[in-house]
Amino acid sequence: MNGFFDIPSDLQHSYLGLISWHMQEALIPVLFGLVLALPIGLLCVRLNWLYPPVLWATTVLYAIPSLAFFVVLIDYTGLSRLTVMIPLCLYTLVILVPSVVDGVRSVPEETNSAAAAMGIGYVRRYLQVQLPIAVPAIMAGLRVATASSISLVSVGALIGNQGALGNLLTTAMLYHRPLLAVNSVVTTAALAVLVDALLVVLRRVLTPWQPPSHGTSARRTSTVADASPLPESVS
Amino acid sequence: MNVLNFMQSFFSDGSHWHGYDGIPQRVWEHLQYSAAALVIAAAIGLPIGLVTGHTGRGGNALAFVSAGARALPTFGLLVLMFVWLGLGILPVMIPLVVLAIPPVLITTYEAIRSVDPSPVDAARGMGMAEGKILLQVEVPAALPLILSGLRSAAIQIVSTATIAAYVSLGGVGRYIVDGLYQRDYEKVVGGAALIAVLALLVLVLFWAVGRVAVSPGVRRRRAA
Numbered sequence: 421m422n423g424f425f426d427i428p429s430d431l432q433h434s435y436l437g438l439i440s441w442h443m444q445e446a447l448i449p450v451l452f453g454l455v456l457a458l459p460i461g462l463l464c465v466r467l468n469w470l471y472p473p474v475l476w477a478t479t480v481l482y483a484i485p486s487l488a489f490f491v492v493l494i495d496y497t498g499l500s501r502l503t504v505m506i507p508l509c510l511y512t513l514v515i516l517v518p519s520v521v522d523g524v525r526s527v528p529e530e531t532n533s534a535a536a537a538m539g540i541g542y543v544r545r546y547l548q549v550q551l552p553i554a555v556p557a558i559m560a561g562l563r564v565a566t567a568s569s570i571s572l573v574s575v576g577a578l579i580g581n582q583g584a585l586g587n588l589l590t591t592a593m594l595y596h597r598p599l600l601a602v603n604s605v606v607t608t609a610a611l612a613v614l615v616d617a618l619l620v621v622l623r624r625v626l627t628p629w630q631p632p633s634h635g636t637s638a639r640r641t642s643t644v645a646d647a648s649p650l651p652e653s654v655s
Numbered sequence: 656m657n658v659l660n661f662m663q664s665f666f667s668d669g670s671h672w673h674g675y676d677g678i679p680q681r682v683w684e685h686l687q688y689s690a691a692a693l694v695i696a697a698a699i700g701l702p703i704g705l706v707t708g709h710t711g712r713g714g715n716a717l718a719f720v721s722a723g724a725r726a727l728p729t730f731g732l733l734v735l736m737f738v739w740l741g742l743g744i745l746p747v748m749i750p751l752v753v754l755a756i757p758p759v760l761i762t763t764y765e766a767i768r769s770v771d772p773s774p775v776d777a778a779r780g781m782g783m784a785e786g787k788i789l790l791q792v793e794v795p796a797a798l799p800l801i802l803s804g805l806r807s808a809a810i811q812i813v814s815t816a817t818i819a820a821y822v823s824l825g826g827v828g829r830y831i832v833d834g835l836y837q838r839d840y841e842k843v844v845g846g847a848a849l850i851a852v853l854a855l856l857v858l859v860l861f862w863a864v865g866r867v868a869v870s871p872g873v874r875r876r877r878a879a
C-alpha cells in the first residue's frame with residue numbers, strides 16, 4: 421500500500437478532497453439533467469411528434485466525445501468545473517428523457533382518467549399522479565446516468581486538471597506511479613457502486629407500495645426500462 | 656457561429672483529406688478499433704445473455720456483473736492498462752470491451768425474458784429442442800431489443816474510441832487530442848463533428864439491419 425494514498429502535492433487536494441470534488445462534478449450535472457428532463461419528458465408525452473427529434477438530438481449530443489466537448493467549451497467557460505459539468509449534464513438527457521417518457525407512458529389509462537375525473541389539472545396530474553408512478557423507470561435511468569457521469573468526470577483531467585480523481589491518472593503517468601492510477605480507478609468505481617446503492621435505497625423509500633425485490637411472478641413482466649441498459653431506446 | 660466556422664475551415668482544408676493524417680485514414684482506423692471492440696463485446700455478451708435469458712437463471716448475477724462493469728471508469732481503465740501493459744492495441748481494447756458489455760448483456764437478457772411466453776410454451780409442446788426454441792422462437796421475437804442493446808454499445812464505443820489517441824494510437828481521436836495540445840480548435844471541432852457523423856451512421860446502419868433482419872410479423876406487433 422506504500423504510496424497508495426500519497427497524493428502528489430501538485431494536485432492541491434487531499435484524498436478526501438478529491439473525492440468530494442469528484443462527487444460535485446459528477447452529481448450536480450445529473451441533478452440539472454433531471455430538472456431539464458422532467459419538462460422535456462412532459463412535452464414529449466404531450467406532443468408525440470416531438471419525441472423522435474428529441475431522441476435524435478440527444479443521441480447526437482451523446483455521441484460527441486466528452487474530451488472534444490470539453491475542449492470546445494474551454495473557449496466559452498475557460499478551464500473551470502463548468503466546462504466539465506455542462507457536457508455531463510447534456511449526456512444525462514439521452515438516458516433520462518426516455519426514462520421519464522417511458523415511465524409516464526406506463527401509467528395505466530384508468531389512473532389518468534380517474535385523476536382527470538377528480539378534476540386534477542394536467543400539470544398537477546403530471547407531478548402528483550404520473551411522476552410517482554414513473555419513479556421506478558426514472559430511477560433506473562438515473563442509476564445509469566449517475567454511473568456514467570461519475571466515470572466521465574475523470575476525462576476532465578486532460579483539460580488542465582479538472583478531472584478530480586481523474587487527475588490521479590495524469591500524475592500517475594507523469595511520475596510513473598501506477599499505484600496512483602489503481603487508486604483512481606478503484607476509488608471511482610467504489611464511488612459509483614456506493615451511489616448506485618444509495619439510489620436503490622432511495623427508490624424503495626419513494627415507492628413504498630412496490631415489493632422490495634422482483635418476485636418470480638413479476639419476472640416475465642419486468643420492463644426493460646427497469647434494467648435500463650439502453651441509453652436510447654429509439655425503437 | 657464560432658463552432659461552425661471551425662468546422663467549415665477544417666473540412667474545406669484540402670490537406671486534411673489525404674495522407675497519413677488524412678480524414679479517410681483516421682476514420683478507417685477509428686472504424687477498425689470500434690468494430691473490433693463491438694465484435695468482441697458481442698461475442699462475450701450475446702451468448703451469455705441468450706442462455707441466461709432462456710433459462711432465467713443467473714439474472715441477479717448478471718445485473719451485478721454489469722453494474723460492476725459500468726462502474727469502472729473507462730478513461731481510468733485505459734490509463735491503468737497503458738501503465739501496466741505499455742503501448743499497443745490491447746490497453747485500448749480492454750476498456751472499450753468493458754464499456755460495451757453491460758448494454759449488450761443486460762439488453763439481451765431482458766429481451767429474451769420479455770418474449771411472450773405462450774409461443775415459447777407452444778414450441779415446447781410441439782417437442783422443439785431447447786436450443787431450437789431459443790434460436791428460432793425467442794431470438795426472432797426479441798431481435799429488435801437485442802439490436803437496440805448492440806446499437807447503444809456501438810455508439811458508446813464509437814464515441815469513446817477517441818481516447819485511444821491519448822495513448823498514442825490513431826483514429827479520429829488524434830484530431831481531438833492533438834488539437835487540444837496544439838490549441839488548434841479547428842481540429843478539435845472537426846474531429847468531434849466526424850465522430851457525431853459516425854454515430855449517426857451507426858444509428859442508420861442499425862435501423863437498416865433492423866429493417867432487413869427483423870421479421871415483418873414482429874415489426875408489426877411492435878408498431879401496434
